[in-house]
Amino acid sequence: MALKPLHDRVLVRRTESEEKTAGGLIIPDSAKEKPSEGVVVACGAGARKDSGELIEMAVKSGDRIMFGKWSGTEITVDGEELLMMKESDIMGIIE
Amino acid sequence: MALKPLHDRVLVRRTESEEKTAGGLIIPDSAKEKPSEGVVVACGAGARKDSGELIEMAVKSGDRIMFGKWSGTEITVDGEELLMMKESDIMGIIE
Amino acid sequence: MALKPLHDRVLVRRTESEEKTAGGLIIPDSAKEKPSEGVVVACGAGARKDSGELIEMAVKSGDRIMFGKWSGTEITVDGEELLMMKESDIMGIIE
Amino acid sequence: MALKPLHDRVLVRRTESEEKTAGGLIIPDSAKEKPSEGVVVACGAGARKDSGELIEMAVKSGDRIMFGKWSGTEITVDGEELLMMKESDIMGIIE
Amino acid sequence: MALKPLHDRVLVRRTESEEKTAGGLIIPDSAKEKPSEGVVVACGAGARKDSGELIEMAVKSGDRIMFGKWSGTEITVDGEELLMMKESDIMGIIE
Amino acid sequence: MALKPLHDRVLVRRTESEEKTAGGLIIPDSAKEKPSEGVVVACGAGARKDSGELIEMAVKSGDRIMFGKWSGTEITVDGEELLMMKESDIMGIIE
Amino acid sequence: MALKPLHDRVLVRRTESEEKTAGGLIIPDSAKEKPSEGVVVACGAGARKDSGELIEMAVKSGDRIMFGKWSGTEITVDGEELLMMKESDIMGIIE
DSSP: OOEEEOTTEEEEEEOOOOSBOTTSOBOOGGGSOOOSEEEEEEEOSOOBOTTSOBOOOSOOTTOEEEEOTTOSEEEEETTEEEEEEEGGGEEEEEO | OOEEEOTTEEEEEEOOOOSBOTTSOBOOGGGSOOOSEEEEEEEOSOOBOTTSOBOOOSOOTTOEEEEOTTOSEEEEETTEEEEEEEGGGEEEEEO | OOEEEOTTEEEEEEOOOOSBOTTSOBOOGGGSOOOSEEEEEEEOSOOBOTTSOBOOOSOOTTOEEEEOTTOSEEEEETTEEEEEEEGGGEEEEEO | OOEEEOTTEEEEEEOOOOSBOTTSOBOOGGGSOOOSEEEEEEEOSOOBOTTSOBOOOSOOTTOEEEEOTTOSEEEEETTEEEEEEEGGGEEEEEO | OOEEEOTTEEEEEEOOOOSBOTTSOBOOGGGSOOOSEEEEEEEOSOOBOTTSOBOOOSOOTTOEEEEOTTOSEEEEETTEEEEEEEGGGEEEEEO | OOEEEOTTEEEEEEOOOOSBOTTSOBOOGGGSOOOSEEEEEEEOSOOBOTTSOBOOOSOOTTOEEEEOTTOSEEEEETTEEEEEEEGGGEEEEEO | OOEEEOTTEEEEEEOOOOSBOTTSOBOOGGGSOOOSEEEEEEEOSOOBOTTSOBOOOSOOTTOEEEEOTTOSEEEEETTEEEEEEEGGGEEEEEO
């Protein structure tokens, strides 16, 4: 199942956070802070200007991005928990 | 009775959620989470730009879509509970 | 007394809900849910674009429509309780 | 004293509500519901478009109108309690 | 000291309310309702359109105006308590 | 250290309020009402129109201005407490 | 890891606040007020006008800036706590 985001939405897979502390302790799942870093899985075609032209997206599939802690809506695609957010929720691209 | 949505509204039929757990247990109706997946039943003609031109809809009847948990208004058409939402509430098309 | 709605307002008469249950029980008035289905009694001429042109209404007198449960303002015209709403409150036309 | 409303404001005199019930009982002032029907006393010249042109008013002095229960601001002109509202608060013209 | 309002602001001097009741009783200051009638002391040059052109003010110094009870900000100029409000807070001109 | 405001922001130094009452009593700092009068220390270049052109500022350094009691953000520049506000918070220029 | 801000966002490193009071006392970390002064680490390419053109940023990497106390979102880049804010949150440039 592939999910094609509409308009200026972006489907994002969170990057797994570290499972061990620097000292080697394993962090249980419930204590891990959800990372605000992820990878773009799929992009919409872009929002439309008043004139009807598409506004090109500033990110593309595969981009590593950072986003605000509370950005996006959780969505389950093929049993995997992904995030659907608007391009404007993306703060930057990790290069 | 057919209901023709106005403007950029979309009439959606929720996809039935699974009635059994993976282990074979039947889930009672009240315990099932309402799925945020559905099928487009009918579309409006689209919103209008300031210039008066129609903005073409990005979805069409029959499209399988995903939407936010709290999107749309429940509406009963011919005894069936459907959802009326705006196109902007649709997060993506399942391909 | 005829009431001509201004701009993009629509005057609507609610469709009476069923007075009996499927089993034949008469439902007292206070227990009936107000239907969100109605008939357009009168329409305004339409809102105006910035350019001054009228935006044509998408409904007309006599159309059977559905609207949100809480749409419109109750207004008493000739002793009859009608609803005045904006065209944008109308979710669809029953065909 | 004449009060000339500015822009798209309309000065309205509420129509007196009936002082007797159908059965002939006189209703004390405090128990009467304020009517949401009135007559236009004076109109502004209209709001202005971005281009600077006036948007013509849809009502004129003498028009009998209906408005929402809570529309407008009470204003005392020559000891008489009138209502100043925006044209957009007017729901329709009684013909 | 002269205060020149910026943009579409208007400096207003409230009209003194009557100090006696109809029956001749003197009303103490604290019991008098602040009048919502006043005289324009000074006007800004007007707001600017997107094109940069000034939107001419609809009132001028000396105009007797009415405004909403809670309009404007109190401002003390040369020890006198005046009101600074936007032109849009002015409901009408008394002619 | 000089602070150059961005866009349509204005850096303002409050005018000191009187330290004595008319009768000669010295008013302690905590009892003095913060004055809403000040002097423009520095101005931004102005906001930009949609077309990209600058909208010229209506105030300039040295102007004595009045502003609303709660306008602006306090900012410490070289140990001195100044106010950073938007030009639209300025109510008028004292001439 | 380099983080490239999107659109009109700016990545900012707070300037360290003084660790000693004027009298030589060392201020513990928890008692220090977070400074609202910083240095621009990286800038986005700028927001886009309706016409699609970029609006050039008013700040650039290396600029010393001041911003409101509550501006921006904290973001951890390579273990360092930075701030991501919009250009409009920047109050001025220190020259």
